[in-house]
Amino acid sequence: MSSAEVLPAxxxxxxxxxxxxxxxxxxxxxxxxxxxxxxxxxxWLCVVLFPIYYMVLTSFRSQSQYLTANPWLPTGGLSLSSWxxxxxxxxxxxxxxxxxxxxxxxxxxxxxxxxxxxFRIVRHSTRMxxxxxxxxxxxxxxxxxxxLIPIYVIMAKLQLYDxxxxxxxxxxxxxxxxAVLLTVNYVRLIPGExxxxxxxxxxxxxxxxxQLVWPMARPVVGVVSIFAxxxxxxxxxxxxxxxxxxxxxxxxxxxxxxSTTNAGFGVNVPIVMAAVIFSVLPLLLLYLVLRRQFxxxxxxxxxx
Amino acid sequence: MSVSSTIxxxxxxxxxxxxxxxxxxxxxxxxxxxxxxxxxxxxAFIVLPMVFALxxxxxxxxxxxxxxxxxxxxxxxxxxxPMAHNSLVVTLELAGLSWVIQTPLxxxxxxxxxxxxxxxxxxxxxYILPLLMSTAGLALMWQGVLAPTFGGLAGLGNSLxxxxxxxxxxxxxxxxxxxxxxLITWQFVPFHTLIYQAGRRAIxxxxxxxxxxxxxxxxxxxxxxTLPQLRYTIVTSSTLIIVGSLTYFxxxxxxxxxxxxxxxxxxxxxxxxxxxxxTEFGYASVLGVVLGVLGIAVALxxxxxxxxxxxxxxxxxxx
Numbered sequence: 001m002s003s004a005e006v007l008p009a010x011x012x013x014x015x016x017x018x019x020x021x022x023x024x025x026x027x028x029x030x031x032x033x034x035x036x037x038x039x040x041x042x043x044w045l046c047v048v049l050f051p052i053y054y055m056v057l058t059s060f061r062s063q064s065q066y067l068t069a070n071p072w073l074p075t076g077g078l079s080l081s082s083w084x085x086x087x088x089x090x091x092x093x094x095x096x097x098x099x100x101x102x103x104x105x106x107x108x109x110x111x112x113x114x115x116x117x118x119f120r121i122v123r124h125s126t127r128m129x130x131x132x133x134x135x136x137x138x139x140x141x142x143x144x145x146x147x148l149i150p151i152y153v154i155m156a157k158l159q160l161y162d163x164x165x166x167x168x169x170x171x172x173x174x175x176x177x178x179a180v181l182l183t184v185n186y187v188r189l190i191p192g193e194x195x196x197x198x199x200x201x202x203x204x205x206x207x208x209x210x211q212l213v214w215p216m217a218r219p220v221v222g223v224v225s226i227f228a229x230x231x232x233x234x235x236x237x238x239x240x241x242x243x244x245x246x247x248x249x250x251x252x253x254x255x256x257x258x259s260t261t262n263a264g265f266g267v268n269v270p271i272v273m274a275a276v277i278f279s280v281l282p283l284l285l286l287y288l289v290l291r292r293q294f295x296x297x298x299x300x301x302x303x304x
Numbered sequence: 305m306s307v308s309s310t311i312x313x314x315x316x317x318x319x320x321x322x323x324x325x326x327x328x329x330x331x332x333x334x335x336x337x338x339x340x341x342x343x344x345x346x347x348a349f350i351v352l353p354m355v356f357a358l359x360x361x362x363x364x365x366x367x368x369x370x371x372x373x374x375x376x377x378x379x380x381x382x383x384x385x386p387m388a389h390n391s392l393v394v395t396l397e398l399a400g401l402s403w404v405i406q407t408p409l410x411x412x413x414x415x416x417x418x419x420x421x422x423x424x425x426x427x428x429x430x431y432i433l434p435l436l437m438s439t440a441g442l443a444l445m446w447q448g449v450l451a452p453t454f455g456g457l458a459g460l461g462n463s464l465x466x467x468x469x470x471x472x473x474x475x476x477x478x479x480x481x482x483x484x485x486x487l488i489t490w491q492f493v494p495f496h497t498l499i500y501q502a503g504r505r506a507i508x509x510x511x512x513x514x515x516x517x518x519x520x521x522x523x524x525x526x527x528x529x530t531l532p533q534l535r536y537t538i539v540t541s542s543t544l545i546i547v548g549s550l551t552y553f554x555x556x557x558x559x560x561x562x563x564x565x566x567x568x569x570x571x572x573x574x575x576x577x578x579x580x581x582x583t584e585f586g587y588a589s590v591l592g593v594v595l596g597v598l599g600i601a602v603a604l605x606x607x608x609x610x611x612x613x614x615x616x617x618x619x620x621x622x623x
Contacts, residue, residue: 029421033522041416041427044409047490048431054456055445071459113342120338125331132339139350141603143551145572146596149360149579149588150353153367173349176342205334234438236554241580252440256558259444269448276441283436291429298495299502 059083059274066270082270091246092275095254098164099233099279102250105168106232107225110179113172114224118183119213123195133184139177145237152241162243167250171238175231179224182300186220187213223297226290233283251279354596360589367583378590388591390566391574394481395550395598398570401485402492402549403542410493410541414500415530428501435494439554446487447559450474477565484568487555492548496541503537504530543606547599571595 028034058066062079069076086092121133144151151170152161160166190213198208236252243249249257259272287294361378365371382388417428434442449456450473461469473483507530515525553572556562562569562577571591579588 037416037419038423040412041424044413045427045430048433048494051445051449051456051490052433054449058448058456067454070463071454071456072463109345113345116338117342120335124335126335128332128335129339132343135351136342136346139346141547141600142350142354142596143547143599145551145553145575146592146599147350147353147357148575149585149592150356151349152579153356153585154348154353156367169345170349173345176346176350180342205337209338230435234440236438236440236557240557252438255438255440255444259447259558269451269454272444273448276437276444279441280437287432287436295428295432295498295501298498299505 055273055276058270059277061270063268063270082268082274085268085271086274086278090254090258090271090275091249092251092254092258092278094246095249095251096278098248099251102164102167102171102239103229103232105164106171106175107228109168109172110175110228111221111224114176114179114183115187115213115217115221116209117180118187118217119209121180121184122187122190123208133180136177136180140181144174148237148241155242162245162248164243164248167238167242167248168232170242171232171235172228174238175228178227182224182227183217183220186217190216219293222290222293223300226294226297229286230283255279357589357592357596360585361593363586365585367585374586378586381587382590382594387566387569388571388574391569391571391591392594394567394569395571397481398485398488398552399546399549399602402488403545405485405489406493406496406545407538407542409489410496411500411534411538413493413497414502415504417497418501418504428497431497432494434491437491439491440558442491443487443555443558446490447474450483474559475564477567480560480564481567484556484560487559488549488552491555492545496545499541499544500534500537503534507533539606543603546602546606550599550602551595571598 060078062081065077121129155161155166239250239253258275364374417424452472458470511529515529556568560568562573575588575591578584
């Protein structure tokens, strides 16, 4: 028997195996539980996408097209006029810059302060640190809505009412409990031997923080940044009670103002839709870049 | 511990806790340097306001005029105020219904996206989208979808000849409360889905193999493996859902202002009106304190009920 005769046979065998494996996997994915899961999962996908699709389509209409065309089909005319209006006739660009400053300030403050505090809580020298930790953790249970009135009064007394700095300070304080919890649990994972080795070398606390804690804590810094960033970028109630001028308006408030100044009979829905999309775009881009960290961060929060 | 004892211990691994490296004053200074910025911020904008809110609840004040001590009169007003009773009931209904809807939905979706199939990863990436939107943006988007006559749902009703879709969803007292619950679900289920996804992925695969060997079906596997293993995840997610919906404000402020007929007038909305619209800071502080106590009570109860607190303090003991 020549080898030429064996080869096709082996080939056929492989083919048969592959087909069997394929059939097995098909049968597995056609199991009733899998089919039900697929159907229900797809249903929720539609629930998520349905308003978003509506919003995107509507943003590409003029006001008159909005009133006449079918709201779900791209027929009946599309136009960029609402998008042009968002940039020309609203203060949304200023709001955007304000939101950027507000978010960046909050992220920096929350990350630096929570990491500094976590370092002391984990490597504490006195009883003060664990007691402080308990006090801060208690804040997890205190809803910010409960203290809005005093916060408003305190900010007015401190001359910080209607300033972005005031907004950053209050938002950071509100985020601190979650941030400290996350960072403490992470800094605890740094092996004590590393700290001791640095102590033996006579390193100062400052050096230990800058050369050990900060570099080791990179992943949790990402997670805390995401939490703090979302908390500031999307915040509505704190800007609502703590700012009033157009020069300090942030995006969520700006969106709300666009919808209310147009309120009544002539409400211009397409402009509002374009403005909302514009406000989400930065986060969407960031999400595409940092998706893994984002998902891990929230999941990790749950497993604390 | 003094400096000299630190030197004699030098280089040895500490038995419990980190070795003190300085004298008493220096040690306190080290802790202070790291902690004081956080404590000052936290004290000024969280702790002080809590005390201040309690104080204000015994006063009458409109910010501009004289602050006067009125004793318990704000509190007795709260006890006999039918509006406040309504707000309390609406708040609790909102929290309860949110929990009942969001928990099974997020759990099912979390388990679904924890699966290995590639299409599920794609779905999971899309499920997250609502989480990226600000509440203001999300509310305005839905306002467009739900608007009567020209809105998305009404338009769909027109094309499909389903006229019941054309309703005043945000103005009809029969629907508004449930519409708001639905929107809150749409907004927060993604977050809890991620929590359950992580929880499901943390369950050891051996448990499922063992269940399979024992001949357990999908329902039995869920009841005897998945559900008990997810208990801490359920506590975390439930606490966040309930405390979060007790204080829910943004969507309601933007879409209904508590209306129609106060069907969506939650406590937070009531407090905002009393404080920032009617400038009755004393009475608004009563509502704020009630809100705070409610949040703290729910969080502590859930933590106690499930032994989550023991886990936490156990961790502290190790460090």
